Amino acid sequence: MTRAKTFVGGTYPAHNKDRTKAQPIALAPVPEVLIYPLCQHIGAPCEPLVAVGDRVLRGQKIADSTAKICAPIHSSVSGKVIAIEPRPHPNGQSTMAIVVENDGLDETVAPFVEPKGLDELSPAEIVEIVREAGIVGLGGAAFPTHFKLVPPPHAKIEMVILNGAECEPYLTCDHRTMVEKPELVVQGLRILMKALGVNQGYIGVEVNKPDAIAALSSACAAYSGIQVVPLQVKYPQGSEAQLIKAVTGRELPAKKLPADVGVIVNNVGTAAAVAEAVQTGLPLMERVVTISGSMVERPQNLLVRIGTTFGDLLTECGLKGQPGKIINGGPMMGMTVGTIDVPVTKGVTGILALSEAESCQLEVGPCIRCGRCVDVCPMFLLPVFLGQFAERGMLDKAEEYHILDCQECGCCSYVCPARRPLVQNIRLAKSGVLAKRHQ
Amino acid sequence: MDSSKLLMSSSPHQFHRDNTSRIMLEVLMALAPAAVLAVFFFGVRALWIMLVSIAAAVGTEALIQKLTGRPITISDCSAAITGLLLAFSVPASLPLWMVAIGAAIAIAIGKAVFGGLGHNPFNPALVGRAVLLASWPAQMTAWVEPFTFLTTATPLAALGLESAQTSYGALFLGAVPGSLGETSALAIIAGGLYLLWRKIIDWRIPAGYIGTVAIFTWIFGGEGLCGGDPLFHVLSGAVLLAAFFMATDMVTSPVTKLGRLIMGIGCGLITSVIRLWGAYPEGVTYAVLIMNALTPLIDRYTQPRRFGGVTR
Ligand code: SF4
Ligand code: SF4
Numbered sequence: 198m199t200r201a202k203t204f205v206g207g208t209y210p211a212h213n214k215d216r217t218k219a220q221p222i223a224l225a226p227v228p229e230v231l232i233y234p235l236c237q238h239i240g241a242p243c244e245p246l247v248a249v250g251d252r253v254l255r256g257q258k259i260a261d262s263t264a265k266i267c268a269p270i271h272s273s274v275s276g277k278v279i280a281i282e283p284r285p286h287p288n289g290q291s292t293m294a295i296v297v298e299n300d301g302l303d304e305t306v307a308p309f310v311e312p313k314g315l316d317e318l319s320p321a322e323i324v325e326i327v328r329e330a331g332i333v334g335l336g337g338a339a340f341p342t343h344f345k346l347v348p349p350p351h352a353k354i355e356m357v358i359l360n361g362a363e364c365e366p367y368l369t370c371d372h373r374t375m376v377e378k379p380e381l382v383v384q385g386l387r388i389l390m391k392a393l394g395v396n397q398g399y400i401g402v403e404v405n406k407p408d409a410i411a412a413l414s415s416a417c418a419a420y421s422g423i424q425v426v427p428l429q430v431k432y433p434q435g436s437e438a439q440l441i442k443a444v445t446g447r448e449l450p451a452k453k454l455p456a457d458v459g460v461i462v463n464n465v466g467t468a469a470a471v472a473e474a475v476q477t478g479l480p481l482m483e484r485v486v487t488i489s490g491s492m493v494e495r496p497q498n499l500l501v502r503i504g505t506t507f508g509d510l511l512t513e514c515g516l517k518g519q520p521g522k523i524i525n526g527g528p529m530m531g532m533t534v535g536t537i538d539v540p541v542t543k544g545v546t547g548i549l550a551l552s553e554a555e556s557c558q559l560e561v562g563p564c565i566r567c568g569r570c571v572d573v574c575p576m577f578l579l580p581v582f583l584g585q586f587a588e589r590g591m592l593d594k595a596e597e598y599h600i601l602d603c604q605e606c607g608c609c610s611y612v613c614p615a616r617r618p619l620v621q622n623i624r625l626a627k628s629g630v631l632a633k634r635h636q
Numbered sequence: 637m638d639s640s641k642l643l644m645s646s647s648p649h650q651f652h653r654d655n656t657s658r659i660m661l662e663v664l665m666a667l668a669p670a671a672v673l674a675v676f677f678f679g680v681r682a683l684w685i686m687l688v689s690i691a692a693a694v695g696t697e698a699l700i701q702k703l704t705g706r707p708i709t710i711s712d713c714s715a716a717i718t719g720l721l722l723a724f725s726v727p728a729s730l731p732l733w734m735v736a737i738g739a740a741i742a743i744a745i746g747k748a749v750f751g752g753l754g755h756n757p758f759n760p761a762l763v764g765r766a767v768l769l770a771s772w773p774a775q776m777t778a779w780v781e782p783f784t785f786l787t788t789a790t791p792l793a794a795l796g797l798e799s800a801q802t803s804y805g806a807l808f809l810g811a812v813p814g815s816l817g818e819t820s821a822l823a824i825i826a827g828g829l830y831l832l833w834r835k836i837i838d839w840r841i842p843a844g845y846i847g848t849v850a851i852f853t854w855i856f857g858g859e860g861l862c863g864g865d866p867l868f869h870v871l872s873g874a875v876l877l878a879a880f881f882m883a884t885d886m887v888t889s890p891v892t893k894l895g896r897l898i899m900g901i902g903c904g905l906i907t908s909v910i911r912l913w914g915a916y917p918e919g920v921t922y923a924v925l926i927m928n929a930l931t932p933l934i935d936r937y938t939q940p941r942r943f944g945g946v947t948r
Pocket of ligand 1: 563564565566567568569570571580581584609612613614615616617619891
């Protein structure tokens with residue numbers, strides 16, 4: 198095997214993956230009530246296609262929109278719509294959601310397309326299937342996948358990269374997917390490649406997942422042009438710009454899209470979902486979620502119906518006591534939630550319950566100018582100064598120091614020995630800078 | 637489970653184990669070998685100087701914080717480091733009350749007036765030393781021989797006076813006259829390597845500093861060009877102490893990688909120039925202080941090219 202590739206900068210948080218990485222994905226119980234927020238993706242929210250009292254089938258489209266950047270939403274059970282009202286969203290806000298009561302019958306709609314072999318599918322058909330299936334980036338970003346498959350005309354796409362880095366600590370949902378369904382991942386990659394008309398495909402996987410690398414390597418052995426790329430274990434290896442750098446050596450220019458350097462990146466889970474949709478003609482209704490953290494009794498990966506609440510899953514896995522924090526996503530970029538009544542949306546990769554000791558408010562000290570934040574910043578920024586400018590409201594200065602290039606990976610806050618809330622302040626200042634621009 | 641007890645906070649939710657006090661504690665540990673050797677060479681008196689200096693530094697910090705109503709932060713060990721570094725840079729014969737005054741000044745004028753830890757532009761220990769040197773030049777250069785306590789000149793000063801060369805072996809182990817902590821190259825290098833290994837200091841500063849002194853004194857330090865004695869210059873005086881422990885002080889050195897290299901090279905150049913052509917036999921104090929003053933400028937002009945900042 199060639200030397201594992203990587204990028205410059207970054208850091209090495211403890212993986213905390215051991216408790217879940219070796220266990221097979223289990224089926225989560227299907228709850229009685231499921232909640233479908235109308236916006237589960239980046240882009241315009243959907244409009245409901247059903248009304249309170251309607252019966253819906255499993256796989257039925259219940260919300261959609263004509264907006265370009267949007268993905269329709271489907272019911273993951275059969276049952277009755279009991280409410281369309283604001284409900285807490287895992288991103289912290291309260292948004293309109295369709296609430297469905299499960300009748301336990303799992304009566305499923307007919308496939309929305311006839312399943313076809315890859316050779317018979319045209320790129321346009323693939324894009325349409327991906328859109329109709331409501332597939333979004335399952336790595337957490339939740340960007341509508343069909344939109345990525347129609348790159349701007351000036352971009353010359355050369356390759357598809359699948360992101361199997363899974364650099365966030367605790368999370369192993371992609372790891373298990375790669376180990377258990379390598380053929381599906383590779384099939385998904387081939388479909389994406391066909392949609393984009395390219396013949397180069399790469400799957401980047403951190404070397405702490407040798408079983409995933411082995412499984413994928415044998416699954417793609419039969420196909421020329423597809424290659425597994427071992428990556429060094431380093432955070433944020435799975436960040437788009439850093440992944441592209443590691444795999445291709447190309448540096449994504451500031452404010453540009455991967456398409457501008459000829460690359461389309463998708464998560465491995467997304468690829469598997471695409472393959473499944475093409476094979477079954479059914480939409481995205483479930484995803485793998487890692488439930489872990491020191492307060493979880495039986496940490497594991499569950500195949501979860503979209504709309505299941507965090508509470509349902511934490512009950513299934515058992516809580517050891519009162520958690521101090523519950524996180525939607527991983528510990529580096531995930532967000533805390535204030536209630537466990539939030540549902541799993543398409544972008545939820547993990548649910549972590551941390552202990553009160555792990556969650557105490559950290560005592561912030563003065564910056565000792567150690568420069569560690571500068572050393573780790575994968576965007577080569579100076580977080581120490583960005584943080585200061587942000588704190589003092591010096592937005593022009595912050596912009597001059599390229600605050601908008603910060604991708605909020607959190608490496609700087611992670612290493613800061615004074616525990617300065619660097620990303621937190623940078624994030625606020627970034628929105629300040631953007632707001633000022635729009636004026 | 638009670639949702640109201642859930643803490644809401646911004647990411648990240650996992651942190652590196654190093655925190656400020658831990659880093660400072662490790663710096664103290666790295667200074668320990670030199671402290672032990674100082675006691676070995678200069679006896680109990682060295683111990684007293686170190687204790688008085690640390691006590692005065694820590695006491696001054698606590699007192700000022702109490703008077704100004706700020707939280708007392710002496711447990712972060714940063715004042716103790718200042719005290720120990722100051723003790724390392726005075727001769728064993730210095731009266732203890734002068735040591736105490738130097739340490740108090742180091743903290744009060746070198747650190748507290750700027751707002752405490754992280755805000756001081758100059759290395760506090762060197763501020764203390766500079767003030768002592770200006771106030772009591774005679775006592776500050778009254779070097780004593782190790783073991784015998786006879787007054788003598790340091791190897792560096794001796795170089796200026798006669799041509800009495802001190803052996804490399806003596807310089808390396810530290811059995812030479814000089815300040816408490818600057819005599820033994822062995823102990824300083826051991827501590828410095830520890831800090832490098834623990835990634836607490838950046839190799840660029842000591843490498844830039846020592847490398848520059850070696851090259852510069854080799855080229856210009858002897859008769860004609862390239863006839864100098866770089867090893868003597870590196871091993872003698874406070875070059876190693878400053879290169880590993882003073883110029884690397886995080887608060888007062890640049891945060892960028894290139895900036896740190898410039899810091900090291902700048903310190904090396906100024907030290908060499910003062911040594912070879914200046915009025916003082918030793919130049920590290922002013923070298924580091926001058927580079928401290930330039931640090932904000934260096935940071936400003938050594939901003940790394942940002943990722944994706946390619947011109948296309
Ligand atoms: S890591 Fe923290 S203490 Fe160190 S320079 Fe950055 S902000 Fe300052
Ligand atoms: S400044 Fe932004 S990009 Fe750089 S380490 Fe911090 S969060 Fe990451």
